[in-house]
Amino acid sequence: MTNYGLVIDQERCIGCQACAVSCKQENNVPMGQFWNRVLTEGGDKIDTPSGGYPEDGGSGSLDMQYQPTACQHCENAPCVKVCPVNATYTRDDGIVEIDYDKCIGCRYCMAACPYNARVFNWDEPDHMPEEGTGDVAARPQGVVEKCTFCSHRVDEGLDPACVVNCPADARIFGDLDDEGSTVSKYINEYETDQLLEDRGTNPKTHYISGEMSPGRPQTSDKMESELDDVSPWSDGSEDVPAEASESDSSGSGGSHHSIEGDAAPHVPAVGSGGDD
């Protein structure tokens, strides 16, 4: 079974908000609403550290980290269990999604979600430009909406927009049930946390903090399971960071082979000018 999940490397995240903005654009998210937010762990304001400057006798304890936060796509999703009309449901591939035709707008799911990942269309949604953006139809007034892991893209074999548009390779999407997938390997390899683990929701979004992962250089905007050609991570026999350094070192020695090996991770397989 496929069970999609997301790994977010908080050590790689640079807080650029590209995932938040590309999510809003790709999913036609109304003005005043965000499905995906990049939160600042540190000071009281966005992009503000806690602690003091290391000068004039200050503590030099400045500290800041980013926490990109969207729907966590929980295994034990409270929002799915509370929905009285089965409008919020878990797809066979693990994505928690909303059937906007069924949603009555009771907002019980918003009460249930411990992450405040859901937003409600309090009035007639406003889009900029008016005809909307991206590849998802606008939702009407009076329904709850949220991140879908870009299920419309996943169905086409594409990674979610936030993953493709992350310039820091901090977001990796893939199949948690496939032990060879990058998400599975990273969860095994690195120290990962889930948000509000004590609530027992068992999110399918995992956060790396502590040791930085090498990221996953984008070979294309397709999901790795859809790629025909051999990607650096495909055989899964070795651990990921070692493999990354290996392909680097082999590049310096070989001649013809080394060019391919070097180029593959960085050159998109499909034309540039993405569809988001």
Add this chain to the structure above:
Amino acid sequence: MAADSSRIAIPAFGTKGKLWLGLLATVIVAGLAAWGYQLTTGLVATGMRNVFSWGLYIMMFVLFVGLSAGGLIISSAPKFFHSHRYEGFARLGVLVSLACITVAGLLILPDIGRPERLYQFFTSPDFRSPMVWDFGIVILYGVLNLWYLWLLTRRDLAARGSPLALGVDDTADGRERDRTLMFWTAALALPTAVALHSVTGWIFATQIGRGDWFSPLVAPVFIAKALVSGLGLLLVVSVLADRLTNYEVDREELTSLGKILGVFLALHVVYLLAAERLPHAWANHFEFWAITSGFLIGESVYFWLWTVVGGAVPLVMLMTPSLRKRVSVIFTASLLAVFGTMFEGVRLVFTGYEVANIDLPPGISLGGEYAGITTDIWATAGAYTPTLVEVVVTLGIVAFGALIVTLGLKYVPIQRVDGQYATDGGTKERQ
């Protein structure tokens, strides 16, 4: 049987009665207009936003579900034990219960973003959802109240030739059958009432994401709250009906029910609240006095309105021997108990939304312009003030409940006059 063996509380509306009806009609129309306005603009017309997504409608729903308890329990519990206690309150109690559960059910309508999709409850229900359970039990409870009120009054309706008797005749056999039916209805009504309040509590108590909602005590507290506020409202309405209509309240029974209200208040506001707060206060504090003050001192004005104005004050009034037999004292204490209970629901919703689990900046997008505490689209904590639209819609629905009670007093024989034990059949007592 003669028609004057039963009493109609309002034989005909006088000037005051007509003014009252006019007032109710005005408030109902205003409520409908406000709801219409809210339907066109969307729920942006309310004070609710993404960070605080349930408001006045749900707070008042919680209150009115509780209020609907008193009448049905007071009239059915004695029936179940074949007692004739509080017979004078039986019909009025069920009438008040019916009005309150109707108000509670209607309060959900304006809270729903797309009420036209409510049919999904029937076509696509998820039986894991406590809201589906509550939907079922509220409807069952409403139907049960309607049936019970009719069962209690149909012989008198028949004797008066009222079309509300639905063609049933008043016969000795019929009364005997009604006695049996009343017993079984009472037997069904009691567990249904317990289920109604528990399930409404579980809507909140099952949620792990909203602070103190996730507590096994919520369901028992909802039952205690229903006993307090439901009985309180019944006493308020009965005293008002006694003063304003031909309904006559039995002083002895009123005093006795006042004492019971005191017991309910002690159970609810003293015992259950202490049971809920002590473990948290003990675990969170170290020094003896810190534990004690953490236990005794509440966190918001709603807490004090509920526990002191709606708890301690009426409790003292009902416990003081020199006071508790006075109708005015019972009336005031009951009114305060109902008033205070309102703030318990308010406080419950606030404890769920005030604090966000993840409150990192910039926060949660509000989803609409917000004229309250902040002016940007982000919030890291919940704040809520109901808008005029919400208040008017709520008042309109409450006025509809008052209209149900008023019309009930006009068209349903609310009391027997020929025998004390009349509503359970009355054949034996009338020798």
